[in-house]
Amino acid sequence: EMSVTEMFSNIQEYLSADQDVREDIRKVVQVLEQTAREILTVLQSVHQPSGFKDIPSKCLKARELFCTVRNHLGDLKTKFPAEQYYRFHEHWRFVLQRVTFLAAFVVYLEGETLVTREEVAGILGIEVDREKGFHLDIEDYLSGILTLASELSRLAVNSVTAGDYTRPLRISHFINELDSGFRLLNLKNDPLRKRYDGLKYDVKKIEEVVYDLSIRGLAKEQEGASTGDQ
Amino acid sequence: EMSVTEMFSNIQEYLSADQDVREDIRKVVQVLEQTAREILTVLQSVHQPSGFKDIPSKCLKARELFCTVRNHLGDLKTKFPAEQYYRFHEHWRFVLQRVTFLAAFVVYLEGETLVTREEVAGILGIEVDREKGFHLDIEDYLSGILTLASELSRLAVNSVTAGDYTRPLRISHFINELDSGFRLLNLKNDPLRKRYDGLKYDVKKIEEVVYDLSIRGLAKEQEGASTGDQ
Amino acid sequence: EMSVTEMFSNIQEYLSADQDVREDIRKVVQVLEQTAREILTVLQSVHQPSGFKDIPSKCLKARELFCTVRNHLGDLKTKFPAEQYYRFHEHWRFVLQRVTFLAAFVVYLEGETLVTREEVAGILGIEVDREKGFHLDIEDYLSGILTLASELSRLAVNSVTAGDYTRPLRISHFINELDSGFRLLNLKNDPLRKRYDGLKYDVKKIEEVVYDLSIRGLAKEQEGASTGDQ
Amino acid sequence: EMSVTEMFSNIQEYLSADQDVREDIRKVVQVLEQTAREILTVLQSVHQPSGFKDIPSKCLKARELFCTVRNHLGDLKTKFPAEQYYRFHEHWRFVLQRVTFLAAFVVYLEGETLVTREEVAGILGIEVDREKGFHLDIEDYLSGILTLASELSRLAVNSVTAGDYTRPLRISHFINELDSGFRLLNLKNDPLRKRYDGLKYDVKKIEEVVYDLSIRGLAKEQEGASTGDQ
Amino acid sequence: EMSVTEMFSNIQEYLSADQDVREDIRKVVQVLEQTAREILTVLQSVHQPSGFKDIPSKCLKARELFCTVRNHLGDLKTKFPAEQYYRFHEHWRFVLQRVTFLAAFVVYLEGETLVTREEVAGILGIEVDREKGFHLDIEDYLSGILTLASELSRLAVNSVTAGDYTRPLRISHFINELDSGFRLLNLKNDPLRKRYDGLKYDVKKIEEVVYDLSIRGLAKEQEGASTGDQ
Amino acid sequence: EMSVTEMFSNIQEYLSADQDVREDIRKVVQVLEQTAREILTVLQSVHQPSGFKDIPSKCLKARELFCTVRNHLGDLKTKFPAEQYYRFHEHWRFVLQRVTFLAAFVVYLEGETLVTREEVAGILGIEVDREKGFHLDIEDYLSGILTLASELSRLAVNSVTAGDYTRPLRISHFINELDSGFRLLNLKNDPLRKRYDGLKYDVKKIEEVVYDLSIRGLAKEQEGASTGDQ
Amino acid sequence: KMEDQDDGTNTTSAVMAAFKSFQLELDTKHDKYERLVKLSRDITIESKRTIFLLHRVTSVPGVAEVLAESEVKLDGVRLKIKQIAEELRGQDLHQYHRAFTPGIQEYVEAISFQHFIKERALISLEEINKKLIFVKDNTKEAEGDQGTSSESIQESREGAVYFQVTPTDYLLGIADLTGELMRMCINSVGNGDIDTPFQLSQFLRQIYDGFSYIGNTGPYEVSKKLYTLKQSLGKVEDACYTLRVRGSEIPTHMLADVFTTRAALIDPDEGIS
Amino acid sequence: KMEDQDDGTNTTSAVMAAFKSFQLELDTKHDKYERLVKLSRDITIESKRTIFLLHRVTSVPGVAEVLAESEVKLDGVRLKIKQIAEELRGQDLHQYHRAFTPGIQEYVEAISFQHFIKERALISLEEINKKLIFVKDNTKEAEGDQGTSSESIQESREGAVYFQVTPTDYLLGIADLTGELMRMCINSVGNGDIDTPFQLSQFLRQIYDGFSYIGNTGPYEVSKKLYTLKQSLGKVEDACYTLRVRGSEIPTHMLADVFTTRAALIDPDEGIS
């Protein structure tokens, strides 16, 4: 009889420890989400008519906040054994996709390039390879990139409203490249596939913006001028 | 442009590899389920009136089939990197709970004791500690044990039908101990908790069997005799 | 322009024809369901305390109604080309499972045996082999058999109420055999699997009835007498 | 007792065989999807400003890839008995609609005509008549055609961006004809009906493109010139 | 005992009769939908550049087809007791909204006026007041009118393409009036409310067409002339 | 512009504070559940054959543990404003029903009386009236009482096993009174109603035990003696 | 800014007038619907309370008193149904059916439960509807305190007001009744009443057979309730089974004692027929 | 048959007495809940009608009149909220919250819409609550025709009655407001009003940013509405985009004509800021 009690006592100890780990993870994730929302607030202001002027300063501010993200993620790593990443994956999956999107957005705004998985990992202070430690799962990276696509279709619209007629063309080019990339992938019927199906709407939306500019001769007009700027 | 294509090609390679791993796992799990069903068929016959006689031989036969289980599980381990256990956990979770129950049932029938996690791991040829390799997760162990409880409540009923009036008392004792053990655990609102809530029905059912024997004076009659047997 | 209109006219012709076929099928299925409900009403009366006396006459009456079933199914076959069975399968799937159950119930009540797929096909006037024409799909056969199991667990209860204490034992034996049979199958996670999971509750229910009779010495008492009857 | 076991063993054999067939089909469908994505990538480039120049060469390239499609479909046919087409229809339904669309797109780009069901069947190396073997179901054909409509509304937009002001008018004419054709059909409340409801948005979109050209006098300008081209 | 069976027989009879009525209604509704599609095809051609010339003849043709509609509706009335209109409302609701729209479209094309509920009832050969017999529900009337609004926004676009620059202004005037009318209504969160939500986009679209004409001085030119026409 | 941001900041602050309160409450509730499980373990042993002897000492031990419960509940009160009891009710509802049951069980075991709401409140160190502070909701009290009923039906069974044939009669009397009480209530279709629906099965079970004793003359024998005890 | 709108609205008073009348028509309809929803809620609550009351017959001696009290309650419910009938006077009942169907179903459940307790039989749709013919009665009317709804009642027409329960609402109410009968059965066992469970199992089986006979030809909501109905029947059959099994033990033991100490228990064989 | 039950019930009047008091307590609570549900439904309907009325400002010349009319309607709604407040006097608001939350959210939507039209600003929770402090007023009270609910109002205490909208209900009401603002935006474009869309897009973006900032820390119902909110913002941004794009064509064509024939159209550049 004794032994059963003992055995279950041991098990309870294990379960408690597990619950403590999850509690710890949840707390870090919560502050991480808070920081992510702050970065979003900073970056979302580029949609304001006035916001187009000082994109660089917004990017700088976001970059600073990514320091905090790195700290939180550094903290997160310490909360559980490295090889149990997938045991707790669901806890941080959402927020990791979120900050990946934010990193991709910053990188795009800075240089209009597609952030690589390596770059995201660098910005977040985590690994690319699963073997090396807390890493960025490939599905999470792709999910973050798809969020960027839909944000850029909104940016194309708002940049026209703000009087910038060349940006949509560049966005269109960027998004088409991204679309070609995704077409190389054989996605299963999972959440990622569903999100990818949304990409074609972003592509179409941006094409229509470019069309509106083209038919009014607005695309060409500015193009000459702005090409010099870049 | 080139680099985006390259990047996505790499990603596709990764995704393909992942899908292959899952396919491999699925195949092993399928044969494992087959073997589990065979063991169940062997053990099920103890519920038959005739089945009470040759329990030891049934247990032996089941023990033999557990060799096959060990082989399949040995095979399963080779299909994926050890540290990604939780990445693919869902694939084998169900069958692992199943064979845990079967191991617990055999052990109970052999010596009327509660199988420990170590023993189950031994029977299945896997580890107890997560660090050491493919292991038996504690929740899966507990889930298997709860299946045993409900199997024993059925056994109590059928042993009376078969004319064995002392077994229900012993089962009652065993189940009460198990129940006390579980009461030490602080379970979350997860599937395990739900399954645990079913335990009290097993306890009650067995108590009612014992009651039926008591009120008819059937419990006492044999008690003296059977105590000698054991 | 002409050709597009023509083409779509042809397509519409095709679609109309298809809809007519479906309409025809639906109508036959509707009367088939009506007949099935009539057979059910006849057979369900065996659960009445008085119903246990004249089971044979009920079976005869049901057998007569199966003539009508055969006619309807004969009619159904003429409504569509034989090789398009699976194109319209969903239309009659449910009712075919229903009449399979009813056939299995009649056969059980008559001789306490498990109806084979061949027998069901014979009673329904259809084929077993898909190649030979309108046939009974194996999943539909199995589904009908599972409905029988749950009907028999109810019958075990009601036969005790009606004072027949031996029938439950025979039902118990029958159901255990059925259970062993099903354990040989590797069912996918489909509706059939779900229904099969219910079988264990029927098994348990009947075992408890047998238990209740055993502990009160009722099973044995009648057994001697009734064994002579059979 | 023996016979029940035997019977279920036979049934299990049947079920296994069925699962193997499905597995085989799934594999072929997967590579077929891969090839479909490759064709799509080839054809997608017509939306690029540069893509309008060498449409013929793109069509040739796509035509070559259709050889592979034919091979895969030829392979698929061998995986199951011909008369069980509808038993497994769901497995390839989606991809068949996909390659139908791609065939329709190629045919449109080549000669601005609506592909017939016969032509699609020819390109895919399958049958039109169900009786003759693996065929193209009419609903799947129609579904592929509706995908073409939405692709053309996108093409109308992008051809304006690329400076081709006459193509939208021709597309408008084509789509109106298609719309009239569909209006001849009496569709049920099924997925196809839902997809058809989307056609009116494509019609409207193209009309708005033509309007944009008209009000700016862009439609007429080129019209004279381009009529000569055709 | 007899009485329960009798009661259920009575109810079953009622339910059968009900289904027969519904079946009859469905059949009439189906041919009505067919006729509605034919009228639509006649009227759709006004969107074609060539279609603007002979609107009167199209209206005449549509008027003829409305005879058939009246016959079908006359038939429909005979299928069920007059006072149970709303019991079966869902069956014909959709098609009644459809023919209301078509009547409204014809009336608009003939005289550019808004058809009244009385006029629609007249064209369809039904009543306005529920008390008098088969009538036009107010929400169905309003729904048909909303379809007209969206058809007219499309007509405004296409009339510009066809070179008729005054029609959009007249449509604008008409739609604005309609919009003012609808703003008086308090709608529940039902399908009508949802359809009404689309009206503002029609108004917006027409406003945009008028704007496009205004800034090009195209509206004014003809304005004087067309005002005289009205 | 400033003001919108400010407003949302205020709300965010409120939400954060709210979450902190909930977090605090959850922690206290968790330890309370732990204590409740300990009391349950103490009281559960009365179901054991040996447990019937020293009920008073078990009650004493439970009484001691109720001190801890009082402390925890005292702590809980400090975590939120007193007048917002129902805002956070869901957090402690379950555990409060649990400890109410435990208090009712102790009181029953001590004196075979039904604990009043006032008594429970006294044992738990909380209020009866909402106005006076942290109180025991009436539905939670009733729910706890219903758990007692089902525990007593189990106790009736086990007391027979333990050879105490008079307790079931006293329990029967007690439960019948409780049942009469509950029948006075008009419950909504809520969880309490569902739990109340179980009461009739407890009453039935106890009636069956009493019946079993009656027909064996076991009830009468001791009856005289035990009435004296009370 | 909106000048052209202005004269638009002025010159087209015909359209605006039409829409003003539409506004009135729609608002009137919605208001009526809302009043009916409120009446339905009241009916539901009061019917449910009647059912609770009726369950007391298995524990309380005065069956007659409980029945009398339930009659008073149901009279109250019928007054509400009368208000519905008055709202629907001259209307198409089906237009507002969704507004009051929950209440009516609950009333069918309550009245059929009461009827079973009194008569041990199933009340017919006709009997239910017969009780819903109301004679014009101004005194009763004034008594009702629902000021809001009485405003719109048109009492001008002569003769009775009546309400017709639809067969579907009747079926759905009866389907729910079976749940209450199951409760009553288990309660009876708990109270040592042996007749009632066997009566109830017979009765429930008849209803179950009736529903099986209708099968899926009825409305979807009925099919949905078939599963619960089957479960209720199972519970009642199990209860009868247990009574039979435990009854089987009497003869072998001290039978005399049973009759002296528990006069309530009669030979279960009598209960079976 | 049930003799032992009998004396059971007689001797144990304490338990029965307790349960009789429970019966009273539960029924009182349920009745109050039901009255609150009815009040909530009334509030919802009247608030929705106010919103419809307010949308007329974009088509009708007399903004002031519409606003005045909406104020009258909202006064009516507030009288209902006063009744809720009276029901809740001395109660824990959260105990009955589920009964009236739909109505209160709809009221928040209506009052915040009215406030935006008047002030082009977001009404604060404090401002909303300030309007829900009611002075005891017997004349107003008698006016209300809800005889049933006034029975249980305890007017004995001195001073004001007040109602407090919870931050969550406020948030949910504001989330719905954004849908109405989107409608107003598209209506404005249709009526040739160019200022309003740009103002609305600014305002909506602020609210959207606010909701993003709260993110998933709020209650689940708020998160659910985020998607619709984003869609509404998208529609408004698209509308502004279209205005900008089409505005770009003016200078290249006959600009003078535009100003003479369509004086309503001002230079869209002004509208952007």
Ligand SMILES: [Mn+2]
């Ligand atoms: Mn009920």
Ligand SMILES: [Mn+2]
């Ligand atoms: Mn709204």
